[in-house]
Amino acid sequence: MSKDWILEKHISKKALPNENIISWIKWDPNLVAKKIILKFEPDLIITKVLNVSEEGLKNIGELQSGKITINQEHMQIPGFFGFTCLYNAVPENERTINFIVEVDFDDTIQKVEYSTKIIRPILKFEQAEYTLTSSQFGNIVNPLDLKLVNVGSGRVVNLHPFAKVTKTTDMEIKIQTKQEEIKDESLVFVKTNQITIPKIIVTGIGYGMFSLGYEYEDTMGNSYKSELANLSINIEEKQTLQVPITENISRLSTPLLKATV
């Protein structure tokens, strides 16, 4: 059998966790496949095997087992094998998932290998350490402008900061969101002139440390947490400080194309 027996092989180029992935291979319908075996990695769930009879679906094997088998009598279309699947874990990093399809033509077994990329947004702080001292504060408190970078391929939506206090003396540190009127003169249009700004509220005196991170989602609604940035605060006089947090993140302000059905 010549190497170009296969007419087309396709798999969704990329997918977010829990996003449907579709794949198919097409070959000359005159070449009769006796058996097809699909091998796949753990964390993948096969959600549908296309054009396989009900009886065949009962006998293909566990859909999370890493291997399914379809026999000739259960294939409804010659020269075609397809399936849908999804990756149902949230990976730490983007990763490539490999698939192997073995088509048994009786006299020869043809092996098809292909892969798809599981993508996600990955937010990182450009600077991992920040220090706030009382001399910086004065009467006007400048926002803590956090530079974030998305090193993943997934788009970030619904970004919210969270804090974890690691060490304080006589100090209370928390994050509060407050509604304020926009004063940023570099802006031209805003959704509303009232903006909700998260602020670090520091009450007391002395030295404190806390970590700041972001909770966010991708366009599939999967939830993530960013890595943490460490902030140290040093206040010499007893006072309450409000430090607005602003973030600057790549690829947030672009038109979003979204399928609605």
Place this chain on the structure above:
Amino acid sequence: MAEVALAGSLISALGSSIPSFLQKLSELKVTIRKGATVFYKSCEIEFVFHFNIGPMESRLDSIINPLKKFITKPLEFDDVITIDGYTLTGNDDLRKLGIIQTIKDKATVDFAKLLELKSDLVILTVRKKLNPRIPAALLSLHIDKNPEHDGKLTSSNIELALDYGNLWHKDFDHFDVKDIEFSFNLGIDLQTIVKALPTLQRKKIINAGKSFTKGNRDAVTYIKIFSDNFLKFQSDELEPDLMNCVYLEPKNNFQITSLHPKMQTAEIAGVGQPIVLPGEMKIFLECRLDGNDRALKGKITIDLEKFGDVLRKIVSSIEQETGRLKLK
């Protein structure tokens, strides 16, 4: 997995007696070419049959007489939306000849009469409602949840594959699914609109917002002209330009059926003056998938530079109409 158990063939949707009738015709050496088109959106199916009944002189003994023993009355079709038939030579209309008769959604086809027609090729088309579960089960699809974006273009892959081959593969010489509808929404963020404004116009709109609150007549006029021009975004005038921003691949399978631009309400920053701006563009597409292809890769791409040109065209009108206004 296999949410619906769909057995048999789509031909059985025509009625329980039809498959055995077609089988009988085949046994009598009548060549039948069968086609079916599923209309995805409306859950309808259209069957097209080409009956090659052969020359008249050979037909009587080989087909007509044996068939008369098998069928004693016209064949009945239920839930019919439309039914038509004609002969290829002579172009006889089977309705006018009384071979096809309809009462509301019921139709009858008198095959005994049909076989007496002079023409050797008869074409019959029947359109029916389909069980809504079937079109949904026939297709498996994937649309990118995370569109690709390179600053100039944003695109989303559309992948479709046919399933339940038992319903269509063996029984039809031609099978396709039409009117598979997709809709996409291009959400327009405010920064995209600001990018289309020259620096001078950005300052002017903020000044106009500030002066508007003080009752400056030119500022009122400016805001009105600004809003009126941006309202053109959803007018027919700009539709060809917006259509030009959208590319579909492959062109033979995908087409745009309509575009619906919508406005959004925003405020002038720091002023709070409400203003109406382009908000989103809803794009409706239709796709056709041929049974011979079994599966199809498609793509929708929006040219954001061209889209920016549409916004700049609006801004250019604003500049021309507001040049003389004093906003301070």
